[in-house]
Amino acid sequence: MRKPDLGAPPSGRFPVGLGWCKIRRRPMRILPALTVACILALPAQAAPRNDRLWAAAQEATPAAVETLKALVNIETPTREPAGMAQLGDLLAARLEGLGAQVEKIPAAAPAHGSVIVGRFTGTGKARILLIAHMDTIYPSGSLAKRPFRIEGDRAYGPGIADDKSGVAVILHSLSVLKAQGFRRYGQITVMFNTDEEQTSVFSGRIVTDLARKADVVMSFEPSTVGVEIIPRAAAGNGETRVIVTGRAAHAGAEPERGRNALVEAGDIVLKTRDLDDPARGFRFNWTQSTSGTIRNQIPDQAMISADTRHMSKAVLDEKLAQLAERLKTPLVTGTTAKVDYRPGRPGYFADAASNALIDKSVAVYREVGGALTPVPAMTASSDAGFAQLSGKPVIEGFGLPGFGYHSSEEEYVDLTRIAPRIYLAARMVMELSGQ
Numbered sequence: 001m002r003k004p005d006l007g008a009p010p011s012g013r014f015p016v017g018l019g020w021c022k023i024r025r026r027p028m029r030i031l032p033a034l035t036v037a038c039i040l041a042l043p044a045q046a047a048p049r050n051d052r053l054w055a056a057a058q059e060a061t062p063a064a065v066e067t068l069k070a071l072v073n074i075e076t077p078t079r080e081p082a083g084m085a086q087l088g089d090l091l092a093a094r095l096e097g098l099g100a101q102v103e104k105i106p107a108a109a110p111a112h113g114s115v116i117v118g119r120f121t122g123t124g125k126a127r128i129l130l131i132a133h134m135d136t137i138y139p140s141g142s143l144a145k146r147p148f149r150i151e152g153d154r155a156y157g158p159g160i161a162d163d164k165s166g167v168a169v170i171l172h173s174l175s176v177l178k179a180q181g182f183r184r185y186g187q188i189t190v191m192f193n194t195d196e197e198q199t200s201v202f203s204g205r206i207v208t209d210l211a212r213k214a215d216v217v218m219s220f221e222p223s224t225v226g227v228e229i230i231p232r233a234a235a236g237n238g239e240t241r242v243i244v245t246g247r248a249a250h251a252g253a254e255p256e257r258g259r260n261a262l263v264e265a266g267d268i269v270l271k272t273r274d275l276d277d278p279a280r281g282f283r284f285n286w287t288q289s290t291s292g293t294i295r296n297q298i299p300d301q302a303m304i305s306a307d308t309r310h311m312s313k314a315v316l317d318e319k320l321a322q323l324a325e326r327l328k329t330p331l332v333t334g335t336t337a338k339v340d341y342r343p344g345r346p347g348y349f350a351d352a353a354s355n356a357l358i359d360k361s362v363a364v365y366r367e368v369g370g371a372l373t374p375v376p377a378m379t380a381s382s383d384a385g386f387a388q389l390s391g392k393p394v395i396e397g398f399g400l401p402g403f404g405y406h407s408s409e410e411e412y413v414d415l416t417r418i419a420p421r422i423y424l425a426a427r428m429v430m431e432l433s434g435q
């Protein structure tokens with residue numbers, strides 16, 4: 001989770017004061033989703049600090065630092081089976097220790113290890129999904145060069161912010177809630193996945209499925225040091241393919257009978273370069289092409305492929321429609337072209353309910369003097385996008401404020417924010433549970 005970026009903030013808050021929210025007073029008869037909706041309708045003002053929770057969050061800080069150290073000391077590049085299995089075992093044990101029923105979902109290539117899912121059953125209705133990822137971008141051996149260390153208020157180590165801090169905040173928020181005897185949720189599901197740094201090719205579907213079974217999703221990617229941002233959107237990516245069909249003919253004897261798919265594809269490349277539109281957060285660049293099977297035949301097939309990134313689903317749809325429109329008038333008469341958009345990681349765009357939760361998070365963090373700054377969009381993508389395919393409210397950025405992830409600079413987290421972040425996550429679980 002990285003820099004503030006493009007676009008205007010999506011507008012809209014959950015309407016407040018709706019009559020049907022009074023239904024919340026009959027907790028045994030309401031749908032969990034309605035519970036969440038009603039909570040979202042509460043004004044996002046700072047409430048008095050929960051002193052007991054705040055004390056517990058502060059007391060949890062040394063243990064959370066130890067957890068960060070343990071997590072960083074297991075190297076988990078996405079393609080590293082041994083490290084991923086070791087960390088998965090550790091986290092399964094930690095979740096069981098907190099009282100979860102743990103399921104291990106073995107990953108399929110190109111992922112390794114197992115997705116760890118822990119379920120806590122409470123006495124209430126709300127179903128809350130907490131997600132973070134185990135894998136990092138750092139190859140094995142990085143830890144030897146840059147071992148875990150603490151300097152002042154910073155702890156350094158490969159992947160310590162992204163996303164081992166998210167894992168640690170989840171574990172210690174749950175630990176604090178357990179110590180307080182808090183069980184008013186219906187079910188808390190925790191998911192630690194294996195391949196977020198590789199676009200969650202394996203685990204993306206698991207994220208979406210778990211989100212469908214939840215009422216609300218909190219994602220624990222890191223935030224930023226200094227100004228602690230919380231995003232209202234994150235980029236989506238994908239591949240735009242155009243498949244051109246023509247007619248084959250002998251390239252030397254009777255090329256006139258052919259309909260050259262390669263020439264048509266070339267024309268399409270030239271006449272669509274201007275779809276790239278960074279000012280609107282849309283990147284569209286042709287990167288690959290294939291055509292023909294042999295030199296002496298006019299090709300009847302060609303495929304061109306463009307790397308495609310969007311900050312707004314509406315802009316993506318508009319651009320794909322423009323592309324399709326331009327394909328209607330071919331340069332090479334008799335050829336046809338078809339667009340095949342293949343989504344990668346979906347973008348995350350906070351809807352009204354998610355925006356209300358973001359506002360709620362800002363208010364909760366203020367209870368302990370924290371400042372969350374909502375930003376319109378992030379250039380990075382995250383599993384919040386997969387979670388949002390469920391249609392449920394999703395909020396992102398609940399790991400620790402960190403620096404240097406995905407850069408050539410050394411990665412660290414701000415240790416002074418551990419207690420506020422544990423408080424924030426735990427209080428949000430309480431709010432979402434209807435307390």
Ligand SMILES: [Zn+2]
Binds near residue numbers: 133162163196221222
């Ligand atoms: Zn991450």
